[in-house]
Amino acid sequence: MRRRAWGWTAVTAALVAALLGPLYWAVLSSLTPEPRLFAAPGLVPRALVLTHYRALFEDHDFWVPVANSLIVAGTTTVVSVVLGALCAYATARLRFRGKAPILAFVLAVSMFPQIAIVSPLYMVLRAAGLLNTYPGLVLPYLSFAMPLTIWLLDGYFRQLPLDLEEAALVDGAGRLRTLKEIVLPLAWPGLATTAILTFLYSWNEFLFALSFTLGPERYTVPVAIALFRGQYQVPWGQILAGAVVATVPVAAVVMVAQRRITAGLTSGAVKG
């Protein structure tokens, strides 16, 4: 019995090491001076420097993409959670015809391949003068954020206990008031989870950001790192430093909210 338990622990430990190993290597390399980057690799660092991070922020103004990502992801999250909660409350609790088609529609949209809507969105944004602007990114982001929030919150609202709502309704409170004063406070864990997942997906998004921004002043973090190239070269030290910086907020969110994230992922069998 005990042997089997040790066996599983070993396997799990090996897998966890395999998952964290590359991250460790990346962080280590981002602190290694350039000439030693491709020298004989060792697990234990010999010299640690901050030059890459300094170059990243001083020479390349990495604050700009970080700010852009925060603004775009934040706005997308707020808009999609608010509107999504409204819509999900209706599909979860109110009675009307058209619920199933709406949910089927939402599920269908969540399966759209992004590449299929890139070019028309590009043309529309260009005509509206919204290329390389914040709204020009938030609007396309809503195309995947809204189905996500609606689907997740619908599932969440459905499994909230009904009694408090029913009591309020019987007492004569309107639907809107019920929503505001009773349901939302109860639902805040689900709202938080949804917000976290939406923020993560928006922060990590690449294709739309690559297509709809035109210059470094509006690049988001993933785009800035991917396009991080001098005229002739690939500065690995700085790229890895950028990668680490891009990971920090994500890692922080995961550490704080891993339970919520797990619950959110499994509740709606969300697209990975």
Next chain:
Amino acid sequence: MRRLVAACVLASAGCTSVSDRVLTFSGSVVGRESEVIRRQLDRFQRAHPSIRVAVRATPDAADQRHQLYVQWLNARASEPDILQLDVVWTPEFAAAGWIANLDRFRPPGHEFFAPAIAAAQWNGSVYALPWFVDVGMLYWRTDLVPHAPRDLRELSELAARARDDRRVPFGLVWQGARYEGLVTVFLEYLGAFGGRVLDERGGVALESEPAQRAVAAMFDAIYRDRIVPAAVLTWQEEQTRFAFQNGQAVFMRNWPYAYALLQEPASGVAGRFAVAPMPAAPGGTPTATLGGSALAVNAHSDQPDDAYRLVDYLLQPEQMIERARIAGELPTRPALYGTRELEAAMTMPPADALAIIEHATPRPVTPVYSQLSEILQVSLHRALTRQQMPREALREAAAAMRALLARAKLDPPT
């Protein structure tokens, strides 16, 4: 009294904001180029107090800058007013009506290198002016090899011998990643055998004997003679420079920018190398692919005259020499070569540079050059990574190019 002063200040502020013309300049502002351009723009603004120049940053990689330009110009943006164009973009932008015809300013075309000004023309008119010139050249280790190779076969022999005798890992390195650089290298091999991509009528000449031999030469250099490492197929300019700089290669094909960097104290080969044109096949003439940049004026600019004034300023000999000194970029005025000023400004001996520029060959001058290049990049890379036989790859490339030219209605009249 204070109110009077305030009123004057306000009035003058109002005045300057009305008569201030702002030009937007878009180009490469990375590293030393940034220093040069800012100095020169400052001087220009001091000489022309009513004009302000703003610099609009663009990505440093050429293909990204190209994509950005196409998006802006296709949307008929009036800014930027002045664009730094890669030498191959001029016909494309001219044919699309995105850059202004400069003939009315009577630009002094004869003052620039002939191939450079030829590459800046379309349909007989001048659409851009050559700013700095780049040519592909062969860097060779003077301490490992007695003299520059006189032809490709000698290059092979010298490289193999030096590699074996002196235990240098690589004989020759060039840029072989799937990008424009690969095409520039190929064109030098192609020219070495006397071939061309497009013939005089504008038809595709890629299935010719010279083209086959050129690809075969590149292929054999990697897999048969083993003087070129397979790793080059993922390398761009800097990776080849690092290899040469660390003493790992006997020969390197690269652009002039590397010269100054290789002479720095930290370099492992400082003082032990020289440059020569890429050699031709026995009996042929050497080819140096023409690179560099030109300056053009946005066709939809609100201030074309001011824009041309800035272009003209940046192309003056004084500015070119400063650019050579700080950024290591070669002037496009033949008259400057042989002057003491340029000699003092450049790390590379101007005479050596001039000897190579004499062999400069522009890439095919056609509005669809970028698309042709993409087809060629894919086919060449497939052939060189052994996914396809070279003959087959060239055949496919030629067919795709013909289809492209037909689609663009640029195919030669039959």
Next chain:
Amino acid sequence: MSPASAPPPAPASWRRHEARLAWAFVLPALGLVATVAVFPIAWTVWESLHLHDLRMPWLGRPFVGVANYVEAAGDRRLWSAVGHTGLFAVLTVSLELTGGLVLALGLDRLRRAAGLVRTAVLLPWALPTVVAALIWRFIFESPAGLATAMATRAGLEAPTWFADAVAAWVPLVLADVWKTTPFVAILLLAGLQAIDPALSEAAAVDGAGPWRRFTGITLPLLRPALLVACLFRTLDALRVFDLVYVMTGGGPGTATEPIALYTFSTLLQNLRFGFGAALSVLVFVAAFGLASLAIRVMGGDAFLERRS
């Protein structure tokens, strides 16, 4: 909805009021989705019927009917891209399901530090794909990256990874498996934890060994979760873009180019909007068709059933 949780019946006027309120709640969200997702699809279809090349404005934008689709059907590069996408999907999904299952089984048995391990495990999943791609590209750089160094130390000759049409798949698949196995593991873990341990204990009492118990009880009960994971991961693998764009750019040559990357380079690098729109439509139809098929196979009403 079970009767116990249904709200009490209401008069007709109240129901009409409720319906109107519901639509008021629903329309802003739906309207946005329709604008940014559905309307563009309609536009793409219309665009695919035209010749529209932004780099050749002298050609105009004429209506050409199905000419773009005909070109696509004969386009060798497109069919290669389809093959690459399929290969990528098969390799990654099979590895992720296996790895995810093993990891889930291991996580299930954790007594201590479950939270810490879950955090560690979620990190690769939560990263931007771009970051994962760059990290693995760095590891597999030639000639002196970590992978080559390790191979050399083991006495093997490492290929120039990204210059070899076959070897380039190794870092690609590894990076994707590394990043998404955690997601699969979490899904399967939830399924595992929903299995009643009494069943397993009863089987043990009856003399069934651990493997027998696994294949006879655990796997069958895990089937729904496995199918969900398989469906979502397959759909995502078919849409792969970020990873390949950053890691190989589709190279060497076009040996690793998936269909999303080919469509992207046609649209936004080559600026051939008409032809690119036709490719987009084909991708859309394929993704949609596969998704519908999969949902039907999985007994998809189950999906929506619990929702209405």
